[in-house]
Amino acid sequence: xxxxxxxARAIALSLLLLALFLGAWQAAVSGGGGTAAxxxxxxAALMGTAATQGASAMPGPAQVAxxxxxxxxxxFYDRGANDKGIGIQLGWSLLRVMLGYALAVLVxxxxxxxxxxxxxxxxxxxxxxxxxxxxxxxAWMPLALYTIKDSGRSAIFxxxxxxxxxxxxxxxxxxxxVRREWLNVARxxxxxxxxxAWRVILPAAAxxxxxxxxxxxxxxxxxxxxxxxxxxxTGIGYFVWNQWNNLxxxxxxxxxxxxxxxxxxxxxxxxxxxxxxxxxx
Amino acid sequence: xxxxxxxxxxxxRKLYPGNARPTFDEIWFDIMPGEFVCLIGxxxxxxxxxxxxxxxxxxxxxxxxxxEGRELTGPGLDRAVIFQSHALLPWMSVRENxxxxxxxxxxxxxxxxxxxxxxxxxxxxHLSGAERKKPAQLSGGMKQRVGIARALAIQPxxxxxxxxxxxxxxxxxxxxxDEVVAISATTRQTTFMITHDVDEAMxxxxxxxxxxxGPDARVAEIVENGLPRGRTRQELHRLPGYAAxxxxxxxxxxxxxxxxxxxxxxxxxxxxxxxxxxATANPR
Numbered sequence: 330x331x332x333x334x335x336x337a338r339a340i341a342l343s344l345l346l347l348a349l350f351l352g353a354w355q356a357a358v359s360g361g362g363g364t365a366a367x368x369x370x371x372x373a374a375l376m377g378t379a380a381t382q383g384a385s386a387m388p389g390p391a392q393v394a395x396x397x398x399x400x401x402x403x404x405f406y407d408r409g410a411n412d413k414g415i416g417i418q419l420g421w422s423l424l425r426v427m428l429g430y431a432l433a434v435l436v437x438x439x440x441x442x443x444x445x446x447x448x449x450x451x452x453x454x455x456x457x458x459x460x461x462x463x464x465x466x467x468a469w470m471p472l473a474l475y476t477i478k479d480s481g482r483s484a485i486f487x488x489x490x491x492x493x494x495x496x497x498x499x500x501x502x503x504x505x506x507v508r509r510e511w512l513n514v515a516r517x518x519x520x521x522x523x524x525x526a527w528r529v530i531l532p533a534a535a536x537x538x539x540x541x542x543x544x545x546x547x548x549x550x551x552x553x554x555x556x557x558x559x560x561x562x563t564g565i566g567y568f569v570w571n572q573w574n575n576l577x578x579x580x581x582x583x584x585x586x587x588x589x590x591x592x593x594x595x596x597x598x599x600x601x602x603x604x605x606x607x608x609x610x
Numbered sequence: 611x612x613x614x615x616x617x618x619x620x621x622x623r624k625l626y627p628g629n630a631r632p633t634f635d636e637i638w639f640d641i642m643p644g645e646f647v648c649l650i651g652x653x654x655x656x657x658x659x660x661x662x663x664x665x666x667x668x669x670x671x672x673x674x675x676x677x678e679g680r681e682l683t684g685p686g687l688d689r690a691v692i693f694q695s696h697a698l699l700p701w702m703s704v705r706e707n708x709x710x711x712x713x714x715x716x717x718x719x720x721x722x723x724x725x726x727x728x729x730x731x732x733x734x735x736h737l738s739g740a741e742r743k744k745p746a747q748l749s750g751g752m753k754q755r756v757g758i759a760r761a762l763a764i765q766p767x768x769x770x771x772x773x774x775x776x777x778x779x780x781x782x783x784x785x786x787x788d789e790v791v792a793i794s795a796t797t798r799q800t801t802f803m804i805t806h807d808v809d810e811a812m813x814x815x816x817x818x819x820x821x822x823x824g825p826d827a828r829v830a831e832i833v834e835n836g837l838p839r840g841r842t843r844q845e846l847h848r849l850p851g852y853a854a855x856x857x858x859x860x861x862x863x864x865x866x867x868x869x870x871x872x873x874x875x876x877x878x879x880x881x882x883x884x885x886x887x888x889a890t891a892n893p894r
Contacts, residue, residue, distance in 0.1 A: 510693055510695055510697040511699055513693070513697065514697045515714075516685045517665055517666070517685045517690065517691050518687060518710070518714035518764070519685065519686060519687050520714050524714075532701045533701070608744070609700065
């Protein structure tokens with residue numbers, strides 16, 4: 330048990346670390362001496378302040394904060410393909426993740442249920458799962474683009490394929506390890522197969538299934554950034570790559586921060602759901 | 611001997627794959643309607659397996675079980691099991707655990723009927739006030755009370771108990787034994803109970819089946835409880851014949867006989883506890 334006051338001290342320490350980090354960041358990006366004196370003025374103009382005044386192209390925390398406020402003030406504007414609000418970009422990414430993830434849940438939970446209840450099916454499918462599981466989801470991208478012929482749907486497929494394995498394995502494991510005595514109780518009560526699945530096996534396996542869902546959403550959110558860098562068009566991954574091409578490091582840093590925050594929110598959401606279905610024996 | 615047995619075990623045998631010898635073999639005995647039979651034996655003689663076969667949860671490797679004239683084929687609502695580990699569903703409250711059983715027995719019942727019926731059995735085992743609690747919030751004794759209420763609520767014709775009180779402390783065990791005495795006095799259900807507690811068997815059982823040590827365990831003998839009826843836990847040790855019966859059962863457990871009775875179909879029947887009454891096969 331944490332001692333009283335430990336929480337407050339932990340928060341204070343967190344704030345101290347944050348302040349140290351921001352201070353170090355500011356110090357690191359502050360420009361040194363000037364080097365512009367011996368440079369041709371035209372060349373200096375071309376090179377920008379990074380080369381001419383020794384100022385880093387890396388923005389400081391204050392610049393990032395200003396730009397963040399700017400982006401968040403109007404997150405949903407849409408001025409053409411390469412200029413959309415950060416909210417729209419995050420929205421696209423979330424939509425793709427949700428679609429691919431929902432598809433994965435729809436496929437993996439029933440299939441995992443079957444695998445968990447049938448030792449035969451488990452053994453028969455095991456080699457396929459073991460081979461397919463370690464494949465980087467992005468390796469599927471060319472195949473997806475070729476067969477689906479739509480970059481947006483291909484990104485959704487990639488999310489599906491990366492979410493499906495932890496869901497499948499956790500569901501199968503959760504279902505297979507339902508306590509024998511619970512099943513026996515239901516059997517002595519002549520409970521039908523459906524009622525057994527809904528009222529006994531599913532609630533018993535729910536915490537394990539939710540753990541799989543939590544792992545999957547984390548992976549899906551990791552993968553969507555990379556997938557959108559590849560397929561382009563919209564999404565936070567595309568935004569990161571686009572701002573890199575614009576040499577707007579400030580926007581890249583902001584995107585990184587927001588990806589982290591959204592990922593944390595998704596994780597916490599499933600952690601909360603996991604606590605809801607949890608039980609203690 | 612006017613009624614046929616409620617349950618007849620006919621030459622039951624259990625051989626687990628990979629074992630050279632069966633866990634038990636040639637198990638023959640009858641349980642009469644309304645009778646309370648306890649089975650005592652060393653661990654490893656397959657007591658739980660035997661009970662699971664009666665419950666329909668396991669298959670015998672040989673022999674049959676006849677219940678009310680029909681061969682047993684699987685689990686059924688005519689038999690309720692009280693498990694050693696209580697086996698409550700931990701995500702359901704006390705009320706939901708019992709309602710789950712009631713709905714299985716009477717699928718057409720309304721919510722109010724299920725609720726009212728369940729409450730009667732919750733009150734019967736003195737758990738009123740704990741209806742909304744989850745099993746994890748209950749003590750071991752309370753959990754087992756829920757297990758008993760759940761089993762009784764489906765109004766089974768046969769009650770099967772697998773060492774239901776062995777995991778409890780002595781005080782709780784005593785209290786629950788008293789409840790079982792009271793309940794079985796009113797319901798008169800046919801009951802088969804596995805125990806390793808000699809006093810428990812003497813308190814509850816009409817007849818006590820003694821099994822030899824496994825593997826290849828048999829019924830060594832059947833002891834008829836000659837102690838007068840209406841026994842209470844407090845008075846048990848003062849009853850005439852208490853010492854004789856207790857010594858007989860303890861001697862059996864200590865000596866660990868592994869031999870086989872001459873005729874497994876008719877293991878020796880003994881009435882101990884009150885020598886003045888002649889032995890009868892059917893005590894009720």
